[in-house]
Amino acid sequence: MENLRIIGEQLDRNIFPHVKNGGIVIPSTISPPSMSLGEEHQNERQKRKRPTPPWTQPSRRQRTTCKAPSVISSYLKGKYQKELAAIESTYPGTQVWHQEKGLWLMTESSLLPDQCRKAIFLTAIPYVWPYTIRSWGFWKDVLLAKAQWIGPRHTNFPDGSICAFEPTDESWSHKDSIVELLDIYTLWALRHFHLEFFGRWPGRQVVHYSYERMTELNDSELCGCGNSTQKYKECCKTKDIALNKIAEMARFDAYTGGSQRIPPKAIVKVIVEQEAPPCISTIMSY
Template sequence: MNCVKQQLEVIGMQLDSNIFPCIKDGGIVVPSTQCNTPHFMLGEIDKHEQQRQRRPSTESWQGNSGGQGATSRSRPASNTTQIICSDIKQKYLSEMEAVKVAYPRTQVWTEDNGIWLLTNSALLEGSNLSATLLVCLPNDLTKLPKAWAFWNGLIWIGERHTNFPDGSICAFEPGDETWLMGQSLIKLLDLYTLWACRHYYLKEFGRWPGYQVAHNAYERFSEFKDDEFCGCNNFDKKYKDCCKPKDSVAKHLEGVSNFSWVIGLGKRTPPVRVLDFMYLGKPLPKIMSLY
């Protein structure tokens, strides 16, 4: 096993033990034992993560800063009134100098309705596989950021733990307050980086590392591996020892109809205009057209 894969294996083992890695400049993920001056240790500064350690496994909670269940992150259209805040756009712009230190390859575009970022996460030192992140930050405080990730800028990273139907990154549960509108953009990019690193582990070892959330039986049954943590409230149990037996029973797959409705009877995939920008160099889509 080469050094890159060994380091990835250690990160996965730590995530399985609910020990979060560090993110260094350039979007390099390292095991917690190798931390010097990271941006922060993911999970350790989150008060909800600390509270979750004290909660009984039967209590209903909404996850942690690891990859979360896709259906719980879907954002169907609503009649919510837009709350436009020019201050948040200026706040994000004021962070760009620091963002470009933490993620040196960051490019920035502004428009009336928000900001676009394109950046790169190296993921692991010595690896030839990196994640290119395309992030939109709307001015509307009722709309969360959206982001898409691509291996080396070429191949979309999905479908596990992406939102329906647009394939955007699902790196945390909004209700868990892991990241809130107006908080650090570096922290947001670090969460996306950790999500991509989990996908790297999935690619190499065939399973999702660490705790995860999925509220729908069909989603768990169709995507989760036996040795992954279950996505229900018993978050610390393996799927095969928890929900898989009941998920596999036909009556528990009645969620298929609801699941199909949520995803619009289609596969998760990035919007055509996002792919046109990434692959063909066409103009970025208008931010509000993606909501």
């Protein structure tokens, strides 16, 4: 787990690792210049070079029947469909389901070389604006009887979908490629692996509510207030614990609707029981 430790230390210093074909993450070999987080993501994407994969696996494309929505963006549909070849090359074994409303991808990331733990991502890519892409992560491991959902930290309420970045930090937008988004999901899963193995989330994170910080953050993690240089214990913890915890819990429940983060049963069935994905519009209603 030496590489996992090194990657965690680099993320704490705002140094981002490289994601290779198959979702294999390796430590960065260079230190980034002084810049904001969003700018660094942009530069990392531009510099990332991918070797031609030494192996190929046929993708399995399937089509499911769903009633078409009233408005489909021809731009998004054309853009995403043109990217399928690159996705299948970069993430071998990708499964694709086509629907009138969009498409579904199932991809696998190996995360670290010579490790049995892998991450599976089921990603809904709608063609309809303003729906946004959603994805769910699951662990795949020979030691697990069946795939397990990755969460609940840094997942969305209430459907447990991946929350890998703040929309305002410009880490990814619809102008960027799906491969880049899958790379971000891969790094999100690696952070979860680090959390499980070392007991702390590595790198910058955003946790807006004090109650969530108090109940989820480790003292040695970077503070969720957005401060990328101070640990939680040194930054907001004293202020957070001085607040009325019951009042802060009520405030947080008002934001989340008192819900828990749980993936929809239809999503779990795709991963565990190998069923076809549901209609995208059904999932987007969560």
